[in-house]
Amino acid sequence: MKTQLKISKTSKMPCGSWSLQAISTCAGSVIPFTKGKLVDACSKCYATQGFYRMKTVKDVRINNKEDWQRPDFEARMIAYLDTERYFRWFDSGDIYKVALAQKIYNICKKTPWVKHWIPTRSYKFKKYLPIFNKLKALPNVSVRYSSDSIKGEYTEGLHGSTIIPKDPKDFEPSPEFIREAFICGARYRKGSCGPCRACWDKEIPLIAYVQQ
Numbered sequence: 001m002k003t004q005l006k007i008s009k010t011s012k013m014p015c016g017s018w019s020l021q022a023i024s025t026c027a028g029s030v031i032p033f034t035k036g037k038l039v040d041a042c043s044k045c046y047a048t049q050g051f052y053r054m055k056t057v058k059d060v061r062i063n064n065k066e067d068w069q070r071p072d073f074e075a076r077m078i079a080y081l082d083t084e085r086y087f088r089w090f091d092s093g094d095i096y097k098v099a100l101a102q103k104i105y106n107i108c109k110k111t112p113w114v115k116h117w118i119p120t121r122s123y124k125f126k127k128y129l130p131i132f133n134k135l136k137a138l139p140n141v142s143v144r145y146s147s148d149s150i151k152g153e154y155t156e157g158l159h160g161s162t163i164i165p166k167d168p169k170d171f172e173p174s175p176e177f178i179r180e181a182f183i184c185g186a187r188y189r190k191g192s193c194g195p196c197r198a199c200w201d202k203e204i205p206l207i208a209y210v211q212q
Helices: 055-067 073-083 098-109 126-137 175-180
Strands: 086-089 115-120 141-145 161-164 181-183 206-210
Touching: 073 098, 098 126, 115 126, 126 141, 175 181, 175 206
Parallel strands: 086 115, 115 141, 161 206, 181 206
Antiparallel strands: none
16 A cells, blocks of 8 residues: 655645644754743744644644655655645654655755755754755755744844844844844734745745744
């Protein structure tokens, strides 16, 4: 029996996504030497709340953790992407194995007609950087290293996304932020991307998401 891909469809995004269970595959979400304390940006992770807690949703992510290890995973993903133009990796979870990062690279390279968006905190671990650098070199891939801040803090030239406070009074943007940042407007569209594709655009160095 042929194994079926489990592609997530979120109401916000204009495309499908492939996801894993949050936190348990997100080593970069944990502050080192704190016995599991999460960084600020992950402390109230949306992917641990609401419908993400439903068994059917969890089952998809549990399935995916096994499915990517199957020999035909790359071929099935490429076949799915045949008619797609945009794709997001990880609306929950993260890259937690070098072998997974390598398979994602292979898929992205073989689907140049698709714009891939890959948010990640796994850049904190040196073992992933060689593959991340290869992914970033592909013209159809936007790899966004996520800042741990919820106050708009980020490292210029490193982070591709950050979170800013909902109340403008709580945020004083730096000159670098003003120059580089694209502020996500989904809050004006009931949480939807609408026609916006900024997250997939390699020419935009920083996406700022407004804290929920």
